Amino acid sequence: MKLEDLISLMKRRRADGLSYSYDRFRVDPAVALLRWPDDALEQFLYDHGDNAAFVDDYGSIDLREITWRLETIPAAAFHGMPTGASDAGCIEEFAENPVYWVGRRPREVGLHWEEHGPWLRPPILIDRHFLDPSDNGLQVVEGRTRVGVLRGRVREGLHVAPHHQAWVARP
Template sequence: MQLGDLEGLMVRRRAGLGLGDFLADPMIAPLRWPDDVVEQWLYDHGDNGSFQRDYGHIDLAGILWSLEAVTAAELSEMPTGASDDGCIEEYAADPDHWVAVRQFGIHEGVARQWAELGTWKRPPVLLDRRLVTLAGTGLQVVEGRTRVGVLRGRRRQGSLVAAQHQAWVGRPRP
């Protein structure tokens, strides 16, 4: 299954399909992905044009997810998809702004998390680049570009940034 196969499901989501029903859908449930990954990538961005261009060719059933510690150094060099090239650096240019505007709803506590622990509140979604291109190496940011940009910008400012950060990492299934 690929992102394009979710078109009908994404129409239903835009019409009000809740996350619980999305997770239980016969197209999504068999993937056995963590709910957080499904929400951040497929539910929130499954019909995003940039994501379709960058990840539309990937076999979603061929991804195995794990929550992993990733170093701040790795994240500081990690690319995102070609369609959004440069966006992480845009967020990194003014990390204080991007933290400040995330204070309500699901973003409540983001500023405190950065100030006290030097990390994000919610793990971003990263992919092993071998899933994107056969010649790929390392990891790539799928969702969480603002979070990674804030990390980069805070490192440059000399603000508190933890040495390691939790992230959802998708790798090819064995």
């Protein structure tokens, strides 16, 4: 199953607007078949499953082959971690002004960074092997702002935890 196989579901979701809630989406038979954790399902499919650029970047992946794991990753590993080709450079843009981007979020996001040093919601990463069998490492799928803020906070000497959790798609 690939993103294109979910086009009719995504069209229904968009057509119904707010009435097509995440709870309704997650129990659709096609989606439930994946057995993904809610956080990964919401950030990957519900939020972006029909975004043209997202489909360009991740449309070749067989979604049934993904196993999600909540992993703890050193903060340093996020430096230089790429995102999809359609969003190349955006992490660096967010990193240029981390205080601004945190300020655009609810107050508890900023407080959490100050008090604890990581993000509130783990971002979505993918093993680059899915995209190119000869490649390795991880790529940011969703959470580009969060990763940019982390990079910017490190650069500016602001509080950052040494490790952060992320949902990682593995074969």
